Structures are given as C-alpha cells and as structure tokens.
Amino acid sequence: MTVAATTPRFKQNAHEALHDERLQGALLHARNFIGRRAAATERLPEFDALRDSARAIKDHTLAHLDLYLEAYERKVTQAGGHVHYARTAAEAVAIVLGLCEARGAKAVTKGKSMISEEIGLNAALEGAGIEAIETDLGEYIIQLRGEAPSHIIAPAIHVTKADVEADFRRAHRDLPPTRDLSQPEQLLSEARGILRDKFLTADIGVTGANFLVAETGASIIVTNEGNGDLTQILPKVHVVIASLEKLVPTLEDAAQILRVLARSATGQDMSVYTTLSTGPRRADDPDGPEEYHVVLLDNGRSAMLGGQFEDMLRCIRCGACMNHCPVYHAVGGHAYGWVYPGPMGAVLTPSLIGVADGGQLPNASTFCGRCEAVCPMRIPLPSGLSFWAFFAQRPALYRMATDLAMRALHLVGRGRGRFSWLPLAGGWTRYRDLAAPQGATFQSRWRARSGSVR
Numbered sequence: 136m137t138v139a140a141t142t143p144r145f146k147q148n149a150h151e152a153l154h155d156e157r158l159q160g161a162l163l164h165a166r167n168f169i170g171r172r173a174a175a176t177e178r179l180p181e182f183d184a185l186r187d188s189a190r191a192i193k194d195h196t197l198a199h200l201d202l203y204l205e206a207y208e209r210k211v212t213q214a215g216g217h218v219h220y221a222r223t224a225a226e227a228v229a230i231v232l233g234l235c236e237a238r239g240a241k242a243v244t245k246g247k248s249m250i251s252e253e254i255g256l257n258a259a260l261e262g263a264g265i266e267a268i269e270t271d272l273g274e275y276i277i278q279l280r281g282e283a284p285s286h287i288i289a290p291a292i293h294v295t296k297a298d299v300e301a302d303f304r305r306a307h308r309d310l311p312p313t314r315d316l317s318q319p320e321q322l323l324s325e326a327r328g329i330l331r332d333k334f335l336t337a338d339i340g341v342t343g344a345n346f347l348v349a350e351t352g353a354s355i356i357v358t359n360e361g362n363g364d365l366t367q368i369l370p371k372v373h374v375v376i377a378s379l380e381k382l383v384p385t386l387e388d389a390a391q392i393l394r395v396l397a398r399s400a401t402g403q404d405m406s407v408y409t410t411l412s413t414g415p416r417r418a419d420d421p422d423g424p425e426e427y428h429v430v431l432l433d434n435g436r437s438a439m440l441g442g443q444f445e446d447m448l449r450c451i452r453c454g455a456c457m458n459h460c461p462v463y464h465a466v467g468g469h470a471y472g473w474v475y476p477g478p479m480g481a482v483l484t485p486s487l488i489g490v491a492d493g494g495q496l497p498n499a500s501t502f503c504g505r506c507e508a509v510c511p512m513r514i515p516l517p518s519g520l521s522f523w524a525f526f527a528q529r530p531a532l533y534r535m536a537t538d539l540a541m542r543a544l545h546l547v548g549r550g551r552g553r554f555s556w557l558p559l560a561g562g563w564t565r566y567r568d569l570a571a572p573q574g575a576t577f578q579s580r581w582r583a584r585s586g587s588v589r
C-alpha cells in the first residue's frame with residue numbers, strides 16, 4: 136500500500152491514539168527496548184567511542200559522497216551488476232516496474248525496506264498486476280492488515296497477538312478453521328509455511344540495504360529472520376533499493392557501525408543475520424540471482440547536504456530515538472502520519488515533504504533530549520525539532536525563505552547548471568561542483584502533487 140500522508144493531522148491522530156485502549160496496551164512493548172539497549176551498551180565499554188567513530192565515518196562519507204558513489208558504482212558494475220539512479224520516488228518505482236516488465240515478473244518477494252515504503256512500491260506493483268509479498272514477519276502482518284509500519288525496526292509493534300490470530304484466520308482461508316493459533320510459535324509456524332511457497336516461486340526479490348560499501352560494491356542487510364537471504368538468493372533477479380546516504384567507504388567502516396546498530400536497536404550484540412550481496416551469481420557460486428540491480432534513491436537527500444539537516448543523513452534507522460521517546464510511547468508510529476515515525480521522523484519528514492505538510496511534527500516532542508542521548512550517530516534531534524518548530528509557526532516565512540533562496544541560487548548558477556563556489560558551503564564546493572536548482576523546490580512540487588499521494 137502507499138503510505139497515506141496524514142502529518143497535517145498529527146494532533147488529531149495523536150488524540151485518537153491516546154484514546155485507543157487496544158493500541159495503548161500494544162505500545163507497552165516499545166518500552167522493553169530501553170532496558171535491552173542499556174544492558175547491551177554496558178557490556179561494551181567502548182560503546183561511546185564507537186559512536187564517535189561511527190559519526191566520523193558518516194560525516195567523512197557525506198563530505199565525499201560523489202567520490203564514494205562513483206567508486207561503489209564501479210565495483211557493482213565490475214561484479215556484473217547494474218546501478219540505477221533515481222532522483223524521485225516516481226523514478227525509482229518506474230525503474231523497478233521496468234525490471235519486472237523485462238522479466239515478465241508475476242510475483243515479487245520483499246525484504247524489509249523503509250525506502251520501498253517511502254516510494255509506495257507495493258501499491259505500484261499491485262497496480263501493475265504483480266503480487267508483492269512482504270517476507271519480514273512484522274511487515275507480512277501489516278501487509279495483511281493494509282497498514283503502514285508503525286516502527287522502523289518493529290513494524291507491527293502496534294498489533295497484539297489476538298489481532299494477528301484474527302488476521303491469519305481471515306487471510307489463510309485454505310487452512311483448517313479449527314487449527315490452534317493460541318501460541319506465538321503456532322502463528323510463526325503458519326507464516327513460515329505460507330512464505331516458504333512464496334520464496335520458491337517469486338520471480339524477483341527486492342531488499343533494502345543497511346549499508347552500501349564503496350570499497351567492494353557490496354550491499355549489507357541485517358535481519359533476525361533470514362528472510363533477506365531467501366529474498367535475494369532464490370529468485371532469478373535481485374533488486375536492492377537504497378537511498379544515497381547508505382554508503383560507507385570500506386567493509387571495516389561498515390563493521391564498526393554494525394557494532395552500534397543492533398545494540399542501539401534491539402539490545403542484541405549483533406543481529407542474527409548480517410548478509411552481504413555483491414553482483415549476480417558467479418560461475419562457481421552454489422546459488423544466487425542471475426541479475427543484480429541497485430536502485431539508488433535521492434528523493435530530497437542531496438538537497439540536505441551542506442545544510443541545516445545534513446546530520447540527519449547519518450541516521451542508520453536503528454529506532455533507538457523512538458524506543459526512548461515519551462511521545463512515541465504515548466501515541467505510537469501511525470500518528471506521525473508518514474513513513475518515518477518518532478523523533479527521527481519528526482526531523483526528517485518536514486525535510487522531505489515540506490513544512491506545510493510536516494510542520495506539525497515538532498509538536499511531537501517534549502524536548503527532553505533522550506533521543507539525542509541514545510542516538511548512536513549523535514544526531515542533534517532536538518535542535519532539528521526546534522528549527523522546524525520555529526518555521527512551523529511561521530509557514531509563510533518558511534515558504535518565502537526557501538523560494539527566495541531557490542531564486543538566488545538559480546540566478547547564481549544560471550547558464551552553467553552548477554556552482555563551483557557558494558558562501559557558507561565552502562566545505563562542499565571545495566572539491567566538487569554543486570548542481571544548481573532547476574526549477575521549483577522539492578516541497579512545492581510535493582504540495583502540487585500531494586493530492587495524488589494522500
């Protein structure tokens with residue numbers, strides 16, 4: 136399904152969530168992550184030093200993103216894969232649909248991917264008559280329910296065991312109605328049986344990526360269920376969908392950030408599966424896809440480089456900020472109204488879809504600072520929220536400021552389509568050219584087409 140953007144109704148969404156007793160019961164589980172993270176970080180004395188290192192790796196990568204993108208593309212191509220660049224969600228969807236059409240694909244299995252939620256891939260596949268099957272258990276459950284994820288690492292955290300039993304009885308009509316589904320293991324076993332057939336018959340497997348490694352051309356995904364491995368190994372075509380900022384320079388860099396990722400997310404020392412894929416199956420490989428494609432999505436990220444919100448591009452989607460957020464604990468993820476919930480969503484969403492639609496989200500903060508205190512990438516989330524809170528109360532001023540900035544930049548770069556120098560962005564332009572704005576802002580284009588997204 137396409138994620139309906141209801142961010143302008145955040146206050147109303149929050150009010151409804153606070154009065155939803157079933158949701159309030161389910162949300163108690165989100166607090167379990169707090170103790171697990173604390174225990175995991177205590178077991179690792181160098182945890183804070185690793186956070187500093189992780190931050191430095193990402194800052195360095197973002198400062199040289201063009202070089203690492205080129206190096207990554209070269210390695211993927213050398214391994215026999217293909218890299219596709221998508222400036223917008225629509226372009227990314229068109230690329231994936233084109234690959235499906237070329238292969239005559241009827242069924243696509245999917246590993247968990249927030250980017251595919253951001254671009255509305257499932258709805259597009261289904262619109263093209265292609266079955267899209269989520270293979271992460273939480274994603275599979277919310278797909279059956281026709282819902283969006285409510286958490287970036289625990290997408291069905293808002294759902295109770297009784298809800299899942301009712302959903303399975305409704306969806307799996309071929310199975311005996313008298314079967315016992317009272318235990319979590321029985322629900323898991325039933326989902327495993329259903330998904331096993333889907334893995335074996337899918338034409339294309341789509342996964343996200345936690346990291347893209349410029350040194351080797353590898354994409355890395357972490358899962359606890361092994362569904363990512365089956366999604367990328369069994370079909371004849373593997374498509375990775377990832378946003379630009381997932382790049383890291385080397386495998387050693389990825390390994391360092393992995394040490395803070397799972398500890399911050401679930402309190403595990405490492406996720407159960409850490410899977411690397413680099414290109415299609417080689418002659419002596421026992422298995423693997425015949426074709427390997429990477430779709431690299433921008434969708435507003437490059438406009439964040441060198442600006443107020445560049446820090447957000449360090450985010451590794453661990454979910455720690457929402458696990459520790461009192462507002463998230465109270466209202467859950469759907470109240471935030473778009474793909475990314477919690478403090479990281481409250482900062483990132485207005486950056487991507489604009490303050491007119493996302494401007495209520497800074498209300499989703501007590502400014503207690505817990506999100507920044509636990510963020511493994513040391514992202515100053517409360518500062519980002521303060522910035523948006525200022526402009527959310529002055530939307531006309533925000534529109535005027537961004538429109539003026541775009542016009543000024545358009546004038547400075549006119550004729551060449553690029554800048555070789557910009558005031559306050561010397562760090563970015565010292566070693567590279569920056570593309571000049573080519574028309575309306577991303578946010579104004581979003582406003583123009585928002586009717587088709589909601």
Ligand code: SF4
Pocket residue numbers: 449450451452453454455456457479506509510511512513514
């Ligand atoms: S902002 Fe920080 S804590 Fe939140 S998901 Fe991103 S990396 Fe994790």
